[in-house]
Amino acid sequence: MTQPNCKHICSNYHQAIEFIGKRWMGMIIYTLLSGPKRYHEIHATISGISDRLLTERLNELVNEGLVEKKYIDSSIKKVEYELTPNGLAFKEVILAIVKWIEFCDFESKETK
Amino acid sequence: MTQPNCKHICSNYHQAIEFIGKRWMGMIIYTLLSGPKRYHEIHATISGISDRLLTERLNELVNEGLVEKKYIDSSIKKVEYELTPNGLAFKEVILAIVKWIEFCDFESKETK
DNA sequence: ATTAGAATCTTACCATTAGTAAGTTTGTTC
DNA sequence: GAACAAACTTACTAATGGTAAGATTCTAAT
Numbered sequence: 613m614t615q616p617n618c619k620h621i622c623s624n625y626h627q628a629i630e631f632i633g634k635r636w637m638g639m640i641i642y643t644l645l646s647g648p649k650r651y652h653e654i655h656a657t658i659s660g661i662s663d664r665l666l667t668e669r670l671n672e673l674v675n676e677g678l679v680e681k682k683y684i685d686s687s688i689k690k691v692e693y694e695l696t697p698n699g700l701a702f703k704e705v706i707l708a709i710v711k712w713i714e715f716c717d718f719e720s721k722e723t724k
Numbered sequence: 725m726t727q728p729n730c731k732h733i734c735s736n737y738h739q740a741i742e743f744i745g746k747r748w749m750g751m752i753i754y755t756l757l758s759g760p761k762r763y764h765e766i767h768a769t770i771s772g773i774s775d776r777l778l779t780e781r782l783n784e785l786v787n788e789g790l791v792e793k794k795y796i797d798s799s800i801k802k803v804e805y806e807l808t809p810n811g812l813a814f815k816e817v818i819l820a821i822v823k824w825i826e827f828c829d830f831e832s833k834e835t836k
Numbered sequence: 837a838t839t840a841g842a843a844t845c846t847t848a849c850c851a852t853t854a855g856t857a858a859g860t861t862t863g864t865t866c
Numbered sequence: 867g868a869a870c871a872a873a874c875t876t877a878c879t880a881a882t883g884g885t886a887a888g889a890t891t892c893t894a895a896t
Binding site for chain 2: 621622624625626628629630632633634635637638639642677698699701702704705706707708709710711712713715716719720
């Protein structure tokens with residue numbers, strides 16, 4: 613955290629957390645962790661997300677190389693979204709968040 | 725991820741990532757990891773953040789119990805912000821994100 | 837073969853959130 | 867006691883997100 617390249621790490625961290633922190637982004641990656649999914653499957657899994665933002669977020673994920681978009685049978689209306697290795701690697705971050713939540717829950721129960 | 729309490733975890737994860745994903749939130753926690761800081765110190769460290777949002781984010785962090793606000797010498801204009809144990813525990817998440825970034829960088833260099 | 841419906845966007849419009857800039861109050865320093 | 871800094875606060879504009887309707891392509895049923 614205070615190494616020579618702190619500024620580099622810090623700026624990368626800034627970019628990264630602003631990207632993954634965009635609304636619904638975390639949920640979409642989480643959903644795709646259990647395997648590739650169709651557009652409507654993701655939509656059905658994440659309650660509350662709109663078509664507009666799901667499309668937008670998926671495009672951003674594809675552009676950043678975390679998700680791959682596959683046209684099944686070369687059909688425009690048969691699409692599958694799958695995590696790339698970089699997207700899959702995000703699982704460790706999700707696990708850390710889940711652990712952190714559990715720690716916070718535990719703390720709040722201990723101190724009440 | 726696919727355990728019985730998946731829905732519970734998932735909804736908590738959703739809440740948590742939407743909270744920590746708010747703009748500047750990650751940077752503010754990151755900054756406080758190196759120790760308690762005054763308002764203007766945080767402001768100086770994070771380039772680009774405005775007074776308005778820094779105040780707002782700090783209030784949210786205090787309300788969620790991740791940060792404690794201390795009035796030094798009981799003075800209204802001498803304030804220090806310090807991470808609580810729950811806030812400190814977030815370090816593991818940050819480390820996971822930093823590792824993930826490094827993995828992604830490595831992958832992109834390998835495959836070009 | 838035609839029609840109904842689903843899948844995957846796209847567009848237009850309104851609401852919420854963020855950014856900018858100026859002002860306020862208290863505290864400090866010369 | 868005047869000038870400046872700290873820590874906000876307020877008012878306004880810009881950007882992002884939410885809602886709802888529509889467009890296009892595919893699939894299934896009659």
